[in-house]
Amino acid sequence: MGKKRHECCRDHKLSVFFSGKNTKELKGIKLKDVKGWLKNRFSYNFVHIRKDPDWGHGFVHFENDDDKTRFYNYVRNKKFIGPLSKTIMFAEARPKGGDDDDYDDDDDDDDDDDDG
Ligand SMILES: [Zn+2]
Numbered sequence: 715m716g717k718k719r720h721e722c723c724r725d726h727k728l729s730v731f732f733s734g735k736n737t738k739e740l741k742g743i744k745l746k747d748v749k750g751w752l753k754n755r756f757s758y759n760f761v762h763i764r765k766d767p768d769w770g771h772g773f774v775h776f777e778n779d780d781d782k783t784r785f786y787n788y789v790r791n792k793k794f795i796g797p798l799s800k801t802i803m804f805a806e807a808r809p810k811g812g813d814d815d816d817y818d819d820d821d822d823d824d825d826d827d828d829d830g
Contacts, residue, residue: 722761722775729764729807730786733771735793739800740770747797748772755794758785773807 722728732748734740745765752760752774759781765772776782789804796802 720761720775722777726807726809727779728776728782729773730776730782730789731771731773731805731807732802733805735801735803737770740772740802742767743797743800751797756785756788758788760785
C-alpha cells in the first residue's frame with residue numbers, strides 16, 4: 715500500500731487557498747476543525763484539506779476544476795466566520811515555487827480521517 719498522490723496535490727489549479735485576517739489568525743487551527751466547518755458550512759465537494767496547526771493558512775483541494783470553480787466563485791471576496799470563530803478568507807492558490815510551496819511537503823493524515 716504505497717502512498718498515492720492526489721492529482722489535486724500536484725496541480726495548484728485544483729486548490730483554493732485560505733487564510734485568516736492576519737498571519738496568526740489560523741494558527742492552532744487543525745485540519746479537522748477546518749474540515750468539519752467546511753462540511754457544515756458549504757455543500758460543495760472537496761477532496762481534502764491541507765492545514766497544519768502551525769500554518770496561518772491552508773488549502774482546500776478539489777477533484778476537478780468544476781468543483782473548485784463553483785466553490786471559489788461562491789467564497790471569493792467574502793469573509794467567513796470559520797472554525798473556532800476565526801475569520802477565514804479564500805483566495806486563488808498560486809503556483810508552486812518561491813516561498814509559498816508548503817502545501818506539498820508531507821502527505822500523511824488528511825485524506826481518510828472520517829471522524830465526522
Ligand atoms: Zn490534494
